Amino acid sequence: MSLKIGKKAPDFTLPSTSGNNFTLSKNCKGKACIVYFYPKDFTKVCTAEACDFRDQFGSFRNLDVPVIGISRDDIPTHIKFQKEYNLPFELLSDEKGNVCNAYDALIPLIRVPKRITYFLDREHVIRAAFSDMFESKAHVDEMIKVLQSEKTKKSTNS
Structure with a gap:
């Protein structure tokens, strides 16, 4: 299960691999973004x-859509994980699981994050969500499809 499409995404602040705290409403102000748990x-x-996500990062960067892993x-x-795999995006630490919980991305009882990916528009309204615990590539593929669809909508409406 995921948060409902069309709902405003909960704002949050978490420590980041950048060395600073990351606040969704501040760091992605006016930008669409991908948030994956x-x-x-x-x-x-x-x-x-x-x-x-690293291998397809250019697709997201070219559309000015940050990717955030939590x-x-x-x-x-x-930081070790980011360096070992040359990940070009920020990873955020939700040690208490509060943000995971707010995004319906926490497995009850064992309190381990689910594998769930959200696409948030420029106002941080949830426009797409994809959840699959065992299929990792589908998360990236699904978000690329969503971004291509959004790009097509914009060019058609222009």
Whole structure:
């Protein structure tokens, strides 16, 4: 399950691998963005997903759409993960799981983040969500389809 399409995404502030706190409403003000939640750094599927986002990062950057990854890992672990796999986007640490919970991205009882990806428009309204715990590549593919669809809508409306 994910948050409802058309709903305003919850704002949040979390520590980032940039060394600063990341606040959605401040750091992505006026920008669409991809926010993806994942269970754990250095696990097989999470690594594949991060690398898929890395490999397709140019598609997101060319459209000025930041990618933000969030898990409950701490910042030192995120920094190692980011460096080892040359990830060109910020990873945020939600150690307490509050942001994961606000985005319906936390598995109850075991409190591990689900694998869920959101596309937020320029006003941070949720325009797409994709959830699949075991298929990492589909998250990136789905977001690229959404972005291509958004780009087509804009050019048709211009």
